[in-house]
Structures are given as structure tokens and as C-alpha cells.
Amino acid sequence: MPSTNVRAPHTVLVVDDDPEDREFTQRALEQLGPRVDCKFASDGDAAIRFLEAHADADLGRPSVVLLDLNMPRVDGRGVLRYLREREDLRDISLIVLTTAEDRVEATRCYGLGADAFVTKPSDPRVYLDWVGRAVRFALGPDPEEVSA
Numbered sequence: 104m105p106s107t108n109v110r111a112p113h114t115v116l117v118v119d120d121d122p123e124d125r126e127f128t129q130r131a132l133e134q135l136g137p138r139v140d141c142k143f144a145s146d147g148d149a150a151i152r153f154l155e156a157h158a159d160a161d162l163g164r165p166s167v168v169l170l171d172l173n174m175p176r177v178d179g180r181g182v183l184r185y186l187r188e189r190e191d192l193r194d195i196s197l198i199v200l201t202t203a204e205d206r207v208e209a210t211r212c213y214g215l216g217a218d219a220f221v222t223k224p225s226d227p228r229v230y231l232d233w234v235g236r237a238v239r240f241a242l243g244p245d246p247e248e249v250s251a
Contacts, residue, residue, distance in 0.1 A: 112140040113166040113242050114157070118150040118182060119143075119200070120174040127227055128169060128200075131234035139238065147177025151185050158191055165195055167241045169234070170217075172201040172208070180215060187216035196241035200234075 117128045125143055132141045142165070144150035150168070157163045168186065172179035179199060186192050198219045199212050209220040219237065224230045 112138055114140045114142055114163045115167045115169065115238055116142050116144060116150060116153060116165040117169045118145075118147065118174070118179065119169070119171040120145050121171070124171070124200075124223065127230050128234050131231040132238060134231070134235050135238060138242070146174045147179060147182045149176075150182050151177060154186070154189075154192060158189075164192075167196045167198065167238055169198050169200050169238070172199060172203060172212070180212070183212060183215040183217060198237050198241060 115132055117125055117132075119125050119128065125145075129141050129143075132139050140163070142153065142163070144153050150170075154165070157165070168182070170179045170182055177185075179201070183197060183199075186195060186197060193216075197217050198221065199209075199217045200221055200223050201208070202223050204222045212220050218241070221233065221237065224233060
């Protein structure tokens with residue numbers, strides 16, 4: 104008998120000031136189907152406000168944050184610090200997506216608590232594929248696929 108439990112989708116918060124990158128990321132996440140509910144913040148300040156309002160799991164707390172580094176107001180490093188300083192938000196997976204190809208920056212982000220640091224691919228198809236793979240990895244196996 105099939106399960107009647109309907110799992111709520113995982114919230115993925117995309118924090119990026121580039122509208123084109125947000126659109127590509129949304130397209131990649133839509134390929135994951137109803138398993139993911141995509142939310143957006145256009146800078147670090149908006150991301151922090153979202154996280155404060157949704158810190159409780161029942162209020163759409165993100166499972167994953169895809170985070171650009173270079174943004175106005177509060178940058179990605181500020182969001183990293185904020186998330187890792189909050190005991191109740193430390194288990195959120197943090198994936199830094201950036202145009203920077205700087206090992207020093209990557210080391211710095213890992214030191215601040217990033218779970219992954221990836222340079223955004225310039226090819227849109229590669230970008231779509233990578234974002235989908237990264238989020239699937241961060242979320243872990245889909246229970247529906249495992250039980251099938």
C-alpha cells in the first residue's frame with residue numbers, strides 16, 4: 104500500500120543579487136520537482152531577515168542556502184557568520200556559489216562554516232546541472248526514490 108504521508112518540500116533559500124543567476128538557479132531547482140520550495144533574497148540583509156522570520160522548521164526554515172559572496176549591504180561572508188553564530192540555524196547546509204576563483208577566499212569561507220564553495224560555471228547548462236546536483240546532495244536521498 105502506498106504511503107499517504109505527504110512530505111513538505113524542503114525550502115532552499117537562494118541569496119544572490121544577480122537576477123539572471125537567480126533565474127538560472129530557480130530553473131535548476133524546478134527540475135527537482137515538488138521536493139523543493141525555492142525562496143529568494145537579493146542581498147545578505149534580506150537573507151538574514153528571511154532566516155529570522157523562518158527560523159522555526161514549521162515556518163519554512165531552509166534546509167539549504169545557496170549563497171553568493173559579493174552583494175550589496177550584507178555580503179555573503181556576513182550571512183555565513185550570522186548562520187554559524189546562531190545555534191538554531193547551524194545545521195542548515197550552506198553552499199557558496201561565486202564567480203571568484205580564489206583559493207584564499209574558498210579557505211576563508213570554509214573557515215566561516217561553508218559546507219561547499221563552488222565557482223559558478225559560465226555555461227548555463229553546466230550551471231543548471233551543478234545546482235541541481237549540489238542541492239540533491241545537500242538534501243540527501245529522496246525517501247520516495249529509496250523506497251521504490
